[in-house]
Amino acid sequence: MNVNKFQQDLVTWYEAEKRDLPWRRERDPYKIWVSEIMLQQTRVDTVIPFFHRFMEQFPTVESLAYADEEAVMKAWEGLGYYSRARNLQSAVREVAESYGGTVPADKDEFLSLKGVGPYTGGAVLSIAYGLPEPAVDGNVMRVMSRLLALWDDIAKPASRKVFEQAVRHVMYEKDPSSFNQALMELGATVCTPTSPACLLCPVQNHCEAFEQGVQRELPVKTKKKSDKKVRMGAVVLQAPDGTVLIEKRPKKGLLANLWQFPNVELPVGVNPRAALESFIQAEFGMTAQIQSEKSTEIIHVFSHLTWEIDVYIGTIELKSAKDRTKFVSKEDVETYAFSVSHQKIWQHVKGMEA
């Protein structure tokens, strides 16, 4: 490959064809950083509205550093991978306290922040500060695997270093920001996973896979094994004063710190209603009257498991608030950050009453 000409063709194409994305209008390293965290494993179109709302609410390092954690989680509600939000706020606090509010331009310093890994580190340092660091994401691995006909399995962690070295080899030192973004843009819009648009590709001449006619065989990616299913029972419990019981999830693990309605895993064969009533008694010390028939069923698919949630409706006579639980009015339920599956539960219950 003629590296020099490749760089020119790629960056020229990028400058002419790049999408007008909100974070591309920003120079503030903090805003670039937030965008890169949101974009982890998340499509551009999904991120855009979250990015706008987040920047309106938390426009500076300080505003996020000193924000209420519940407000941050509410702003992240529905975006997924919620540890990103907690790690980001933690890292921003570190920037406020240890770096005087300035996002560090030093590689070791920035990479030491929570939630900043090899990709995000390279992305922010190159885009915000112009440093010639690779930013290897799924797009870049796919593009580089085709360009250089690299047959390394991109599903394997060890392969990332191979692609980082490949990017270093072709890095456009004059404009690392445009170069890195151009590689990603190419992967997102032209060099796509299943049917690459090679006839429209600005660097077709430089592509080894196209030369060999193997662009559809690359990249090599072994697939992970299938997920498991879990059957759950969930119940919306109303007290005599009209409030409903919600509970905050544990601070570690799946959907950490998000709010939910009381629920319990249902082993095969158990009576869901009976299981829920005894769970409520044991976990919350309250006696619940639960309707005999489930009100609806919600299927929720995560990346690694599936919830089948039988949703019940019930009442309790005596309120007894415990740690991490609350009785909230129906108007206030939506001010708390719920996972999408439990948002759906609440939408269903509201629809029943309307």
Next chain:
DNA sequence: AACTCGGGGGG
């Protein structure tokens, strides 16, 4: 190195 961690859009 393998597993965990969300949710949604496209073929």
Next chain:
DNA sequence: CCCCCAGAGTT
């Protein structure tokens, strides 16, 4: 249905 997305942290 399946794939996979501007990945990082934990084990």
